[in-house]
Amino acid sequence: MPENRIKAVIPAAGLGTRFLPATKAMPKEMLPVVDKPAIQYVVEEATDAGIRDVLIIIGRNKNNLSNHFDSVPELEEKLRAKGDADKLARVQKSSDLADIHFVRQGEPKGLGHAVLRARAHVGDSPFAVMLGDDLIDERDPLLTKMIDEHESRQATVIALMEVDPDHIHMYGVATVEPTGDDDVVKVTGLVEKPSKEDAPSNLAIIGRYVLSPDVFEILERTEPGKGGEIQLTDALEELAAADDARGGVYGVVFRGRRYDTGDRVDYIKAIVQLASDRDDLGAELRPWLKDFAADL
Ligand code: UTP
Numbered sequence: 001m002p003e004n005r006i007k008a009v010i011p012a013a014g015l016g017t018r019f020l021p022a023t024k025a026m027p028k029e030m031l032p033v034v035d036k037p038a039i040q041y042v043v044e045e046a047t048d049a050g051i052r053d054v055l056i057i058i059g060r061n062k063n064n065l066s067n068h069f070d071s072v073p074e075l076e077e078k079l080r081a082k083g084d085a086d087k088l089a090r091v092q093k094s095s096d097l098a099d100i101h102f103v104r105q106g107e108p109k110g111l112g113h114a115v116l117r118a119r120a121h122v123g124d125s126p127f128a129v130m131l132g133d134d135l136i137d138e139r140d141p142l143l144t145k146m147i148d149e150h151e152s153r154q155a156t157v158i159a160l161m162e163v164d165p166d167h168i169h170m171y172g173v174a175t176v177e178p179t180g181d182d183d184v185v186k187v188t189g190l191v192e193k194p195s196k197e198d199a200p201s202n203l204a205i206i207g208r209y210v211l212s213p214d215v216f217e218i219l220e221r222t223e224p225g226k227g228g229e230i231q232l233t234d235a236l237e238e239l240a241a242a243d244d245a246r247g248g249v250y251g252v253v254f255r256g257r258r259y260d261t262g263d264r265v266d267y268i269k270a271i272v273q274l275a276s277d278r279d280d281l282g283a284e285l286r287p288w289l290k291d292f293a294a295d296l
Helices: 038-048 063-068 073-082 085-096 111-116 143-153 165-170 214-220 232-242 264-277 282-294
Strands: 007-012 053-058 099-104 127-130 134-136 156-162 172-178 184-192 203-211 249-253 258-260
Touching: 007 038, 007 111, 038 053, 038 063, 038 127, 038 134, 038 143, 053 063, 073 085, 111 214, 111 232, 127 143, 134 203, 143 156, 143 203, 143 249, 156 172, 156 184, 156 232, 165 203, 172 232, 184 232, 203 232, 214 232, 232 249, 258 264, 264 282
Parallel strands: 007 053, 007 127, 053 099, 156 249
Antiparallel strands: 127 203, 134 258, 156 203, 172 184, 172 203, 184 249
């Protein structure tokens, strides 16, 4: 993968209230998904797309996040002395992935506010925003396609996925027009968490964005919206509706494997799916799962 100039921003400063008390002293992005914290999957996805510079927006529990991406000489020395090359490689991987930077959000005033905190680091260049709530299977590269679309259209690109109408109220939802490419739509409007009746489509925003830096100036004046939070969707709605020199907004429709880790049941499903697919764990887990399910 050629090196990419685009920087990635990973907001990890939310309160994670759905996972309390696990998130009392730890950000939800650090919850393990099988044997890696969710955020490491996201950083690996960024580096797989050629990104080398990652900014993590941190909240009150920043220490275990930054420690995770640091080297741990004592632990590495012990594993080296034991000759355990496999575990040593696993420990070292998280500190060798990319140039990781941190900035504090201050107060958790919403995703839009967290993204605005990236302004000084990102400057006047396009950048990717990646949420740890959504894990994208490495076999279905989404970010690379989004960066390509951003480069060819010189526009903001968001990831969309068809969701069940009964779940649409949990997402930002897009009004779209076709582009002639089945996998790409023009986004003409966005609404955050509409009711099933008011949803303009069944295309929901999932947690990957390639944003034009114009979004910063809009976020500066975006008022708190749904839930009293400064919503990224509200700022993108302005870019989508304007269709001016700023390039508008396009959606890449993702049809690959996505694992939702944002709420408890989906998080458990993500762990089971990912573990049963793994070469080192699946053979033992799958027959057990079948027996377990048969007894339910
Ligand atoms: P969510 O709304 O899913 O996260 O934000 P939350 O508020 O932490 O979770 P719950 O609902 O209380 O359980 C989506 C993403 O935006 C980040 C979160 O860390 C998550 O990755 N976020 C949200 C921030 O970084 N700052 C905020 O102020 C809000």
